[in-house]
Amino acid sequence: MWGRCWKFFLDLDKSQVEDYVRVRVMFLVANPLRNAKEVQLPTREMVTIPFDYERTRKHCFHCQRLTHDKNRCSI
Numbered sequence: 001m002w003g004r005c006w007k008f009f010l011d012l013d014k015s016q017v018e019d020y021v022r023v024r025v026m027f028l029v030a031n032p033l034r035n036a037k038e039v040q041l042p043t044r045e046m047v048t049i050p051f052d053y054e055r056t057r058k059h060c061f062h063c064q065r066l067t068h069d070k071n072r073c074s075i
Contacts, residue, residue, distance in 0.1 A: 035064075
């Protein structure tokens with residue numbers, strides 16, 4: 001399991017102008033961030049869901065962890 005969905009920002013009764021859905025997820029910051037996840041739809045089709053992160057403070061773009069920035073990466 002990657003993380004627990006904490007808040008889901010989608011109202012199907014309103015027109016969807018954006019091509020994304022905003023979801024708040026809780027996960028362990030010691031684990032690397034994922035850039036995407038492959039999921040199987042009910043039709044058995046496999047699709048890749050890309051992730052964009054907002055409001056992350058320390059983010060190492062080398063190892064994808066949130067515990068330090070790239071200047072302090074030991075990898």
